[in-house]
Amino acid sequence: MPELCDYEGSDYQTRFWKNADRHYEDAAERVALRRLLPPEGGRIAEFGAGFGRLGDLYAGYREVVLVDYSRTLLEEAMQRWGDDPRFTFVAADIYHLPFAHGALDAATMVRVIHHLSDPPAALAQIRAALAPGGEFILEYANKRNLKAMARYALGKQDWNPYAPDPVEFVKLNFDFHPRYIAQALRGAGFTPGRSLAVSYLRAGALKKRVPVQAMVAVDAALQLTAPLGALSPSVFVRAKTAPGPAPARDGSGRDSLFVSPRSGGALRREGDVLVCDADGTRWHAKGPFFDFKEPA
Ligand SMILES: C[S@@+](CC[C@H](N)C(=O)[O-])C[C@H]1O[C@@H](n2cnc3c(N)ncnc32)[C@H](O)[C@@H]1O
Incomplete structure (x- = not known):
């Protein structure tokens, strides 16, 4: 059993987002998700959805399933989205998902895989829950980023940002090499596609001096440079499951999902x-x- 990063009772929403200056990161991630995620569809799940920060991006989906291991964060998500009958809230562990095979048409996972010590096991679970031709948008923390490269070159960091293996820089916090993620996605049965290099401007000094709208506009342009080699701290990748006949689903009701x-x-x-x-x-x-x- 892989060890879990437990957010039960955490003040993540207030501490990490509300009381910290992360408007730039939030907006840059929204630009990336909007670019990669089909704007509409049937049933989408977000894995590790936390307090439902990104729930508005699923406006074009008929059913939205927010999955998280933390009941308290999911309750916060329910305060945000519980009035919308399209939303379902699922407390579950990504390593042991409660979804029928092929139950989902699309999935996202943002700021979560960096807490997972066994990405192949988690990706296999997500793959099994997706229908043939399903879309999966994954965000991961990129170990081959400019800051890590500079620190390594100056001898201020012992781990090698070019080595493909994940690095656990703090317990249950991992950075991944893009090659490792591509291989893990393929190993789980996905075909990785377009990537975006996100959050190049993540620096306190810039945030103090440059208006957030300007930073997001520059980020949106820089995101498109990923094919040249993403050196940003965060990368978004779009992956697809193989095409095939649509699975028989017992209606679209919630119970048939599980x-x-x-x-x-x-x-x-x-x-x-x-x-x-x-x-x-x-x-x-x-x-x-x-x-x-x-x-x-
Ligand atoms: C850094 S937060 C990100 C939350 C959200 N994706 C966002 O970007 O606002 C990581 C989330 O992953 C969830 N998580 C971590 N390990 C998990 C697991 N094994 N199964 C389900 N959720 C998990 C945590 O409970 C937490 O809500």
Whole structure:
């Protein structure tokens, strides 16, 4: 079992976004996602969605599934998006997803893979949940970035930014080489496509002097330089699953989306609980909130 980075009870929204100057990063990531994600579609899931920061970008999708291991962050996401009947909130571990094979048409994962010690296992789970021809937009922290390259050249950093293996610079915080991510995506059955180099201007000194709109405009131009070799701290990549016949789905209702994360067995509803007869597990399911962290 890979160790998890647990955000339960975390003040992530306030500390990392509201009380810190990250308007530039937030806006630059939105530009990248808008460029890579098909603007409309059927059912999309965001993995590690946290408090639902990016939920507005899924306006063109008929169903939106926000998945996170932290119940408290998902509750914050529900405060934001709970009035919109298209949204479903799922507490689950990416390594043990509760989705039927091919249940999703598209997926995103932003600022999450850097917390995962076993990316191939997580990507295989996401791949299995996606339908043939499904789209997956992945953001990752790039170890081959300009700052790391400069620090390495000056002897101020011991790890090599050009080596393909992931580096764990703080416990459960990893930077990845673009080649490693491309290989991991292929290994999980994705075909990686277009990349964008994001957040080149991530520097306190610039943020103090340059208006955020100007920084985002420059970032939007720099994002397009990725084919020359992305040296930015963050990279977005669009990947696709192989084409094939659309899977048979039992309607578009929420219950038909799920299987037991223990066994993959079918679930049936008993009031506010989903029951798996195959493995004997029961899972809380109240309104739009489904809890697959541990059985009821
Ligand atoms: C840095 S936050 C990013 C949140 C959101 N994607 C955003 O960009 O605002 C990382 C998120 O990944 C979630 N996470 C980490 N490991 C996870 C796992 N194994 N399964 C599900 N979620 C996980 C955390 O709970 C947290 O909400």
